[in-house]
Amino acid sequence: MRIGSSLALIAIGAILKFAITWSTSGINLSNVGVILMVVGVTGLVISLVLANTARRTDVVHHTVRDDSTELPRSDEPRV
Numbered sequence: 001m002r003i004g005s006s007l008a009l010i011a012i013g014a015i016l017k018f019a020i021t022w023s024t025s026g027i028n029l030s031n032v033g034v035i036l037m038v039v040g041v042t043g044l045v046i047s048l049v050l051a052n053t054a055r056r057t058d059v060v061h062h063t064v065r066d067d068s069t070e071l072p073r074s075d076e077p078r079v
Helices: 003-019 029-054
Strands: none
16 A cells, blocks of 8 residues: 555545435444545654654665776787
């Protein structure tokens, strides 16, 4: 779950919790909205933690020093 889908779940959950006024038999839309908001917030926190830890990388620069005086070998004879 990425940040965008987490925000979408939070928005859909908030709409179901606060904006929908009609009711259905067997399903409480207010509870479904709260569940979606909780799942969205959990996904958002996990996404932000993973994004923050992924940026903490160390860059190592290697310097290769070539002091050899040998000529490169070639297996092909020169014409």
